[in-house]
Amino acid sequence: xxxxxxxxxxxxxxxxxxxxxxxxxxxxxxxxxxxxxxxxxxxxxxxxxxxxxxxxxxxxxxxxxxxxxxxxxxxxxxxxxxxxxxxxxxxxxxxxxxxxxxxxxxxxxxxxxxxxxxxxxxxxxxxxxxxxxxxxxxxxxxxxxxxxxxxxxxxxxxxxxxxxxxxxxxxxxxxxxxxxxxxx
Numbered sequence: 001x002x003x004x005x006x007x008x009x010x011x012x013x014x015x016x017x018x019x020x021x022x023x024x025x026x027x028x029x030x031x032x033x034x035x036x037x038x039x040x041x042x043x044x045x046x047x048x049x050x051x052x053x054x055x056x057x058x059x060x061x062x063x064x065x066x067x068x069x070x071x072x073x074x075x076x077x078x079x080x081x082x083x084x085x086x087x088x089x090x091x092x093x094x095x096x097x098x099x100x101x102x103x104x105x106x107x108x109x110x111x112x113x114x115x116x117x118x119x120x121x122x123x124x125x126x127x128x129x130x131x132x133x134x135x136x137x138x139x140x141x142x143x144x145x146x147x148x149x150x151x152x153x154x155x156x157x158x159x160x161x162x163x164x165x166x167x168x169x170x171x172x173x174x175x176x177x178x179x180x181x182x183x184x
Contacts, residue, residue: 004071011061019061030056030078036149037082047089056081072158076140079148083125086147090121127180131173137161141169142177 004025010018034049034056041047059081060074124146132139137159144150144158156166 002071004074008071008074022061023057026057026074026078027053029075033075033078033148033150034082037086037147041086047086052082052085055085059085072160075148075150076144076158079143079150083143083147087121087125090125123181124177127177130180131176135169135173135176138169138173138176141166142173145170 004022007018007022007025011022030053031049034052038047038049038052056078060077128139128142131142140159141155144155145152150158152163152166152170155170156163159166161169
C-alpha cells in the first residue's frame with residue numbers, strides 16, 4: 001500500500017493528523033494539474049493555481065464523507081473538484097448581472113488538449129453532464145484528461161482500464177462533445 005493510500009485510509013478512519021500528512025505528499029502533483037488547467041483559461045484569469053489547489057484540498061479532505069480506494073481514486077476526485085470549482089466560477093462570471101452571455105466553442109482545444117484557445121466551461125460542463133448520463137466512464141476520461149491534465153496512461157491507470165480503451169473513450173467523447181457544442 002502506497003503512503004498516499006495509507007494516509008487516505010487513515011483520514012477515512014477519522015485520524016485527525018492524517019490530513020496534515022497528506023498535503024505534502026500530493027501538493028506538487030495537484031499544483032501541476034491546476035497549473036496545466038489554468039494555463040488554458042482566458043487571459044486575465046484571477047484564480048491562481050495555488051488557490052485552486054487549496055480549495056480542491058479543502059473540499060476533498062475537510063468533507064469527511066469521502067472514501068478513496070487508491071491514489072488514483074483520490075486524483076480522480078481532485079479532477080472532479082477542480083472541474084466543479086472552475087465551472088462554478090465560470091457560471092458566476094457569466095451571470096446576467098455581470099453581462100454574461102454564453103458563446104459556442106470549438107472543441108479543437110479539447111481535441112489537442114494543449115490549444116491556447118479558452119473554452120466556455122459552462123457550455124462544456126452542460127454537455128459533459130449529458131455525456132455522463134449516457135456514458136459515465138467516457139465522461140470520466142474527459143474529466144481526467146481535460147480538467148486534470150492527465151495523460152492517456154495516467155487516465156487508464158486511474159480508471160483501471162487499458163490505454164487502448166482510454167484512447168477509444170477519449171476519441172468518442174471528443175467527437176460527442178464536439179457535436180453537442182456545435183449544435184445550432
